[in-house]
Amino acid sequence: MAGDVLISYLPNEIIEQILETPFLTFKDICNFGTTCSKFRNLVCSSNKLWKSKFQQQWPNLQDVYDSDRSFLWRDEFMHRFRCGWNIRHFITEMSSKFCRKDEVSNCDLVFFDSMMQNHEYAYYFIVNELMSIANDDDPAGNLTEKFYTEKVIRYVRQVHLNKKWQHFLSLPSEELVLEKGAVLVAQWSQPLTEVKYKKIAKQLDDIASAVKTELRKKHSNHPLFRVPPEKLSEWRNKNINDNQWKPSESHQILDALRNVLFTQMGFHGNNEMYYNVESSFLNKVIELRCGIPITLSIVYESIARRLGVKCEPVNFPAHFLLRWQEKYKSEEERSTYYYIDVYNCGHFLTKRDCPHYSPNSQCPMREIKLQPETFVKVVERLANNLEVAGRQRAQGREARLRSTLELMHLVNPADMNCVFHLARFYMLHHMNLGDLVAALKKTQDYLGPREREQAAHIIKMMRVYESHHYSKESESLPDIEPRLRAPGVEYAIGMIMRHLRYDYTCVIYGWDPFCNASQEWIYQMGVDNLPCKDRQPFYNVLVEDGSTRYVAQENLEVAVNPIKINHVDVGRFFKRFCGTHYVPNTEKEEEYPQDADVRVRFLMLPREL
Template identity: 35%
Template sequence: RKGLTWKYYAKKILYFLRQQNILKNLKEYLQRPTEQQSFLEGAVFIDQYCNPLSDICFKSVQAQVDDIADKVRKVLRAKNPRHPSLASKAGEILIPEIELQRQVLDAMNCVLYEQLKYKGNELDYYNSLNSYIHQVLIRRTGIPISLSVLYLTIARQLGVKLEPVNFPSHFLLRWCQGKEGSTDIFDYTYIDAFGKGKQLTVKECEYLIGHHVTEEFYGVVTSKEVLQRMVGNLLNLGKRESTDQSYQLLRDSLDLYLAMYPDNVQHLMLQARLYFHLGIWPEKVLDILQHIQALDPSQHGAVGYLVQHTLEHIERRKEEVGPEVKHRSDEKHKEVCFSIGLIMKHKRYGYNCVIYGWDPACMMGHEWIRNMNVHSLPHGPHQPFYNVLVEDGSCRYAAQENLEHNSEPREIPHPDIGRYFCEFTGTHYLANTELEIRYPEDLELTRATVQKIYSSSKE
């Protein structure tokens, strides 16, 4: 409850340092010969980079996969006590007989989908957790590519060689039924790990996505290409929304993509635009733009535009005199009833939140006011509005008439709480030095309000 600001910035530093180390390890992984690049390990690198504060390690993930493989062996033993997968150590042999391979896959489907209840996450498909392998193991659900990585890894540990197929819209695995290394797509059975390990023909693969595709899409892909698609999925998720969490996901996935393909102009430009949009790291933006110009001179128009505006941003930053200071004693702020650090409840939506900023009237643009239907409120936009951190991790802008004091104040589990507050007292939050400078007269009112509300409620 104390030292929130110190903890907040310590986490930021730890986040950065861990990511740098993970990127270093990923680049070393990509330098290995292809046959030494474990699909599972690559998936763990992506997971670690996007969740650097979580305790995720390859050894732990591998142990969980080993445990599933042991369960499969138990089922195999009941069906065929002499099966070669029972005598071998993980991944040491490849079983040549198709029927024995089929027994392994049947046992895998039994364990994964019947016993452990793994399934494709159709209801919440666009949740980033579906892409993180440690979450797939915890939640037992995922998307086609993450479930395929798990399925392929277990199969290989049990002596069955499956290969990844970068099929459009739905990642698949292929299982050779003909001569090893065959280039004939009809020599393979295709496996849908998202669809409970269902085995498909070429025609059924097309039914799966609803249209015909050329033979090239049935070909095997490398571990790097698998990681590229996994990161691409996360990139697309980051683009879907305009929230702090989605921007962070977009930043992380761009870092990963450019670690694999450092000269990809399209993604370099996206990274430069993202940093520019967020108003962060302008010097880095200029470095990226210089790199783009060297790679592709035809981009000079877009590069020139961003360079000009980035330089203007740097100049404006030099001229900034400091944050705006809001005094409650100012006549134009007389209608502001609530103060920084108070734990509030939204009257309409019921969420708990803490105030970290206020305006004497709505300061958002006309489009936001229209979209949020602010004019339907009795006092419309001409009333104080408050910046609040919400318990669900979001930041919102709430009208005064929609907020009320929370009768049961509680901590707000928001990732940015330490950015604004240094301590939770049990009834309210104490602004940190930076926030107190911006709202110098709020602390006294917050204390008086808390004393009045919560002391009277105890009597």
């Protein structure tokens, strides 16, 4: 665990005192070591030695620190050590607190809010420790701890990104470059991935450099090559209010950009899996060179801006395009402009490209007055696309839907349709509504009459839920009631099974001696067509495709070749995969105390290959 470098210096009795003290300060640790000469020597070590030990223990934190500043590395080491211990102490207790909840409410994790205020780099310490738990490849690692660690990572990152979003809103429009908004969406939606803006900006810089190389082949005297680095840096970091070149010179840059981006590098639209969530993540679009109109447009606009060409995002009906004008500040009433269809290899579109255009009839596009979208609106559309894409896949659907709805609410708190769906999600999963009610009441003053009426209705709905449901369920839950073995129940939790009819592999995480579903479900699933009908044991199983099902005993058999089950909820019920079965965690073992003997009995049986 975190602090092994430190702990290796301590005698056993000192280690035991530290591990029994969940909240440690540097002074506390020093007091523990007063009888230990090795520990006193460590405390008195040089700043250089402490820095070395810090970097050895947590190498991923080196980039966080400002290299131009000096630090007391002993204190930094102790802060990071204490942070790691406190996190692990909290994680180990989460299963006993939340094992019967589908989702953990944000109010249950406010412990980390205070932690993030304890140190200048506390957020990075916390993420570093959580990621070390989540990415631990040790076969003996605790799957339950990883399961709850992922929930905490999502929360901590979102608290941090919420503050970053509020900071964005305070900036002047020229500093709100689209790529930063797209990176925030990617970071919010991929909490277990280190999505760094510096890396993405560098990748866009490299593409822009490739475009300059291509441009030089045909137009070596282009004025772009005489632009000083300071000006290029300004274009990189801020929106430009006009093209920096004559129309013909801008055309030359855009021709080179199209050739590099689509012909040489192979960026293209994702026609086969349009609603693949990765197509909405800027880091994945750059990596895979495949995206949807809005993300490809952001890549294109970011590169063009670096080269002094202004492109505006346009939310076209059922599509997303860029608009480029020859002159944005022209005093002429009609400056020539083009739409750029980045999804289709960056083709330029004008009214003459419309299939309905003819010399004797005007194109319908002529009547559509499209204004460029704002930074906020582009991020909002990205979030909306994620919401649609997230509903297409079963694996992790609930967590993904919650995350997307919360992102949509962050970006547009006045969207009552989003608030309504988020409130329904919270109520369906028995979550605390306090923060949502407070946010909605705060927003009411800025809404129109119709939206205020909707907000009042939603608040009333949530208040009714709180008074009749959440308040009772939020009280201390009773102890887990053991499920004792019943006659006829052949299998046990943790056993890996194969479905005889549909040939999928799954793991059992619960059972009923008889079917415990509604009559409507029994009818819809054709249970009455089974030989034993509903008068047989039924099993709750996690399936390898990410779904969760309720299966009759006669449709299951023990898997001859057991495999790991790729399901997001495996860690909720099991702590380890042992090659032949899953070992239940403490809470699941308490719920089914007699199932262990059944698992052992089946494991001892010879397997037919």
